[in-house]
Amino acid sequence: MMTRKVKTRFAPSPTGIMHIGNLRSALYEYLIARSRGGAFILRIEDTDRERYVEGAIEVIFRTLSQCGLHHDEGPDIGGPNGPYTQSERLPLYKKYAEQLIAQGDAYPCFCTSGTVSGNEDVDETESFGYNRRCRGIDPGTARERIRSGEAYAIRQKMPLDGKTSFTDDVYGVITVMNKELEDQILLKSDGYPTYNFANVVDDHLMEITHIVRGSEYLSSTPKYCLLYESLGWEIPHFVHLPLIVGEDGKKLSKRHGSTSFDDLIKDGYLPKAIVNMIAFLGWAPGDETEEIFSLGELEQIFRIEGINKAPAVFSYPKLNWMNEQYIRAMPFDTWKKRVQEIADPCFGDRPYDPGKLAEVLQPRVTKLSDIPAMIRFLTGRLPLSRELFYNKRAKLDADKAAYILEAIFPRLQALDEWSETGLDHLLEEAGQALDLKKGQLMGSLRAGLAAQQVTPGGAIETALILGQSESLERLDRVLDFLRKE
Structure with a gap:
């Protein structure tokens, strides 16, 4: 039974942008740690050199910082279990891979991509379809081939019978037949570890207690468990998260809209709203009906038990609503x-x-x-038209608007206090003097100032934003247009 201090890790690959799914994993890992008084670790998984993107590590740091997900250990601040970048930990992976060979739980594989399964397109990092042709090579023969300089990878020797079970904190007990597990690559011929092997080694050495990731990794988890058992290490908690889908029920992709943090920021969403929205992608706060939670509040109420199995729907209308709430509440x-x-x-x-x-x-x-x-x-100055001033409800047209603007223009010129009170008083007096309804005055002034009938604010607010000089210039232009027309 695991009783150690809770410790989670976010271990992204520096391959470009931060997708919503990755950010959700980071958020849940952070919340699991903070809600239990634990530590949140950042580790960079840069062993896939072909997919490495220059500048991507900076994107990771920036995104976590903008979201308020501050880590306790990592490549930038250090910690007791560093280094925190996998490419700087290669000797560790080699050490444990060789240990597995020595105890009979792994073996050298000399197959090229073309001899793995007779398919020239199969990469050496893939075990799919591997015929285990190197599994039975005599250890002495294998050592001789290695000494001669022959390139080799190291594969995990999976049991050929029996079954492997593990308990996921969300999905419950998962069992697979061992014969269905392929002898996966642990260490590639270039000395770099595969994703699965590096994760197991690093998670153990960094004392990670909870592994949080997408449900698509459920099928590879038995391989993790067998590695932990072979190395004599305690198996951590596994927390697999549900698939994120669009409102059409299909896996979230660019065709649904922005799917990365940076793109959402460019679209005008606030980081706090994005974090709040992502928190609800697969989790709910029990009987709580409130949907707006600060990060600090989420730290207090987040529980693994609130994560569900059903696909999580990313709703842009819901994100819009949340963003509005954060804008309204902003100081x-x-x-x-x-x-x-x-x-x-x-x-x-x-x-x-x-x-x-x-x-x-x-x-x-x-x-x-x-x-x-x-x-x-x-x-800017928008194009003018006579139709702009037509308002059936207010009994207003271009001729009526011209009459109104001609009448109030000198009053606006003479106004000493260009303020809400001053303008409101002026228009009220003008309405009484000219026997005009307020809607006619406001409609004419708004259309004259904005060159459009609908604006975020009313006529007075528009006049205040523009100021007296710009407002008078615009009205003079409108009057000149209406006189000519």
Whole structure:
């Protein structure tokens, strides 16, 4: 029975972007550790040199940092069980692979890709279809061939009878017949370990208690268990996570939309919303009906028992809703800064009121990426048309709008206090003096300022964002257009 301090690890391969599935594994590993007062480790699995992508390690560090998943040990901060990059641990893998050979649980394989199964396309790292032709080679003969310089890999010698069972913390007891397990490669001829072997060695030496990964790895877990048993090591907890699917029930892919953290950020989602959404991809907080949880709250309530087997649906509408909740709850000064970072390049040298713009947008924005389109009418002059001023409900048309704007233009020019109170008072007085309804005044002013009928804020809010000078310039342009038409 495992009683050691809980220790989990996130062990990504530096092969490019951070997919949602990988980030979910990292989040659950982090939450399992934090919820039990344990440690969360970062390990870089860079043994697949063909798939290594320059800069991918930096992507891993950046993503974890943005999500608040801070590790206790790792290649950047060190720790008692380093190094934490697999390519720096090659002697360890060789040591244990040779130990397995010595005790009869592994053997040297001299097969080339073409002799594994008679198929020239089979890579030496793949055991599928392997006919075990090197399994029976006399150990002395094998040593002679190795001494002569012949290239070889090391394969695990699987039992040919019996069965192997393990208990997964989510899926329960899983049993496979040993005859169905192939003699997998442990160490390739270039000295690099395969994924499965490196994981077992590193997880044991780093004292990992819980292995968290996707359910697609369930079938390879018996091989892990046999390796642990052969090496005399305690088998850790296995926590396999359900498949992530789109709303059509098919495995999540790019055709569903953005499937990586960086792409979601580019799409305008906030890291906190992404983390909150991913937490619910296969887990639920018991009887709790609340869906918005901070990372700190998740650390308190997360339990492995809440993970289910059913495929987890990644819903973009749900993510949109969550993102809205985080935007609405964001401290105003923080929100204003985010808006200004996006709006400043859009406005260029034109003056605007960033505080008022942020105030108008906060209750209306779904994603940060929506902002440029939402403020396009503020940052440039849109084309004008007479139809722009037609509003059947307000009994408004271009001629009526021209009359209204002509009447209020000098009042706006003379206004000393360009504020919400000042503008509201001016329009109220104008409405009484001209015997106009408020909807007619506001509709005419909004269309005149924005050159569109629908805007994130009303006429007064638009005027405040633009400022007095820009507002008057726009209205003068509109009046000139309406007079000519």
